[in-house]
Amino acid sequence: MRHLHGKTISVVFISLLFATVLNANSVDLSGYARTYAGALLRGDNDYIIQNTFNLNIEHSRDKVAFKANPYIYHYPNLELDIGLREAYMDIYFNTVDIRIGKQQVIWGKADGVFITDIVSPKDLSEFLLRDFDEIRMGITSVKLDYYLGDNTFEIVWAPIFTSTQMPDENSIWRPEMDFPMAPVFDNSKKDVDMNIKNSEVFVKYSRISSVIDFEIMGGYMWDDDPAMHITKKINPQNNQLTGITVTPRHHRLGVGGGSFTSTVGPLVLRGEGAFYYGKYFNSEDMTLVDGVIEKNYIHYLAGVDFTVRDIHFSTQFVQQAILDYDEQIKNDQFENTITAMAFRDFLRETLRLELFSYIGLNNYDALVRPKITYKLTDGFTLLLGANLFVGSEGNFGQYDENDMIYLKVRYDF
Amino acid sequence: MSIKKLNLVLMAILIALxxxxxxxxxxxxxxxxxxxxxxxxxxxxxxxxxxxxxxSRGNQRVRKIKQFVKDFGNMEKKIMFFTSPADVNNTSFMNWSYNEKGKDDDQWIYLPALKKVKRISSDSKSDYFMGSDFTYDDLGDRHPASDKHKLLREEKFNGEDCYVIESIPNEEEYMYSRTVTWIVKDKWIGQKKEFYDEDGEHLKTLSVKKYEKIKDYWILLDSEMHNVQKDHTTKMELSNVKVDTGIPASKFTERMMKRGI
Known part of the structure; x- marks a missing residue:
């Protein structure tokens, strides 16, 4: 968790004050307050209470606009977690829009899967359980969109690299790391220096039409997830392993891909895929220098949405395939996942029953998320849900001890 | 006027009458x-x-929408920006409907929480729009060829001379077994419409409360749909209507869905 600093308080305080003063000049304020209480179903039934305040401050004039999105997470007995999810300015021309500042950039057609949606890194502090607008992190960048009818050309230049936000060391969401002994972390190479040479560039062409909507994209970026370079200490006398040092380091990654969506009668079809060039995978071969192997891989999905008897279904098959596979790589050559969602609205859309699930086919593990959402009145929502992890290993099974139920109460304004 | 000319006019009237x-x-x-x-x-x-x-208890929920519609000749594009309640603020919806009979509408929704424009199926025309008493089909222009129409009678309704038309859908599985519409003569505007469910029971009634001539067009302003089976009502009030202002085609794009009003 990012802790509260005096400087941060000042920035937020000034932002809020600024917003309040400007309110008289038609600054739009919107957002929500939310209380979230969750309890683990196993062990000591540990519980979490989180209070959130999320504010959107927006103002626009004819050709310009700005938005700031400060947020506060409050956990009892812990310091406040305060930040700016977004803070940017827009300049609108006839056929060009330019957005400058910290912003979330969302690409692709997939739901809940990140294939071409790789511009904004992820906040995995609570694995994939936060709402999607909270998982996506803003990046400081310049985005330019050029419009030609229903065609859009977009370029994003990010001079400052932002990596995936991983859970704290003591968090129950910290992913498993499989080492023969407790490693020592050397974070000296974790950061990417701020200079022009280290910036990231993403381009996209997209079109919507009566027949099909599609996107074609490319990126020259840093891998948001650091490769874990491993140095071993071996006692020369008995050849025994005496220590492991893990050095996280980000590497350059090239990405090219696309996505589409189209309707065929009552079906909405979608597909998305990307080729990733130069990904570092960890190896199981402890004798290998650095413990990593560089490979290319592809990641793609096919999905369909449909409705039967007022129940809306959405399902996707996702595959990640490592090319020119080496048996020493820890990851499977093919990793297959299914996502499935079903929901139905009742009582004039005030009550929704929903079930969302990730199902890992390699390890027969899953994350199952049933939810009941009830709108007590407009803008006031009660949500009762559960996060159930199935299996004992894999992306979801590793959190088998973290099954939980939760209640969220949210007030939108 | 000469007698000859008068005779010609009379003959013309006699022929035309x-x-x-x-x-x-x-x-x-x-x-x-x-x-x-x-x-x-x-x-x-x-x-x-x-x-x-x-x-039925008189409790009221209010939704506010800013909408733009443009006729492109062979198609009509509509974009709606939801401004209230707060939890749907900045959501937008775009619909392209085609004159070509049988061609489905294309629809997209922009959800600000996902920051993504999603294509959705327009197949669920029987779904209710935002929990109201209007289905998506009720809000659209149903093609006349979709039903068989019969003139039942002519009568005065709300002080206006009306045709009363019964329409029976060609599609057997359609959500209504029939509708009856009161149409104001010469204005060609529906004053009232009764909807009957699949069992032939009266389901709901649409009543037009107010319409005005704006520029040279009759525009429906206030209407009310009352579901008689559930005793639930939806009032629709259209205000600040502007016609033929030259809305650019670029208003009906993904760009505008994301940017908002």
């Missing part, structure tokens, strides 16, 4: 519905829509 009378009598249910369908509403239109959902 029966055909005029005949043509008025001859209007069929389909022709009347076609005239309603073809009634000009301008090349483009924008306005603010307030939708009030009122349940």
């Amino acid at each position: 029966p055909s005029m009378i005949f043509s008025q009598e001859k209007l069929t249910g389909l022709q009347i519905i076609q005239k309603v369908y073809d009634r000009p509403t301008g090349k483009d239109q924008n306005g603010e829509l307030v939708m009030s959902l009122i349940n």
Whole structure:
């Protein structure tokens, strides 16, 4: 968790004050307050209470606009977690829009899967359980969109690299790391220096039409997830392993891909895929220098949405395939996942029953998320849900001890 | 006027009169519905829509929408920006509907929480729009060829001379077994419409409360849909209506869905 600093308080305080003063000049304020209480179903039934305040401050004039999105997470007995999810300015021309500042950039057609949606890194502090607008992190960048009818050309230049936000060391969401002994972390190479040479560039062409909507994209970026370079200490006398040092380091990654969506009668079809060039995978071969192997891989999905008897279904098959596979790589050559969602609205859309699930086919593990959402009145929502992890290993099974139920109460304004 | 000219005029009237009378009598249910369908509403239109959902206990929920519509000749594009309640603020919806019979609408929704424009299926025309008493199909222009129309009678309704038309859908599985519409003569505007469910029971009634001539077009402003089976009502009030202002085609794009009003 990012802790509260005096400087941060000042920035937020000034932002809020600024917003309040400007309110008289038609600054739009919107957002929500939310209380979230969750309890683990196993062990000591540990519980979490989180209070959130999320504010959107927006103002626009004819050709310009700005938005700031400060947020506060409050956990009892812990310091406040305060930040700016977004803070940017827009300049609108006839056929060009330019957005400058910290912003979330969302690409692709997939739901809940990140294939071409790789511009904004992820906040995995609570694995994939936060709402999607909270998982996506803003990046400081310049985005330019050029419009030609229903065609859009977009370029994003990010001079400052932002990596995936991983859970704290003591968090129950910290992913498993499989080492023969407790490693020592050397974070000296974790950061990417701020200079022009280290910036990231993403381009996209997209079109919507009566027949099909599609996107074609490319990126020259840093891998948001650091490769874990491993140095071993071996006692020369008995050849025994005496220590492991893990050095996280980000590497350059090239990405090219696309996505589409189209309707065929009552079906909405979608597909998305990307080729990733130069990904570092960890190896199981402890004798290998650095413990990593560089490979290319592809990641793609096919999905369909449909409705039967007022129940809306959405399902996707996702595959990640490592090319020119080496048996020493820890990851499977093919990793297959299914996502499935079903929901139905009742009582004039005030009550929704929903079930969302990730199902890992390699390890027969899953994350199952049933939810009941009830709108007590407009803008006031009660949500009762559960996060159930199935299996004992894999992306979801590793959190088998973290099954939980939760209640969220949210007030939108 | 000379006698000869007068005779010619009288002859012309005598020739034309029966055909005029005949043509008025001859209007069929389909022709009347076609005239309603073809009634000009301008090349483009924008306005603010307030939708009030009122349940049997009188509790009210209000949705506010800013909408823009433009006729592109062979298709009509509509974009709606939801401004209230707070939890749907900045959501937008775009619909492209086609004159070509049988061609489905194309629809997209922009959800600000996902920051993504999603294509959705327009197949669920029987779904209720935002929990109201209007289905998506009720809000669209149903093609006259989709139903068989019959002129039941002519009568005065709300002080206006009306045709009463019964429409029975060609599609067997359609959500209504029949509808009955009161259409104001010469204005070609529906005053009232009764909807009957699949069992033939009266389901709901649409009543037009207010319409005005804006520029040269009759525009429906206030209407009310009452579900008699559930005793639930939805009021639709359209205000600040502007017609033929020259809304650019670029208003009906993904760019505008994301940017908002």
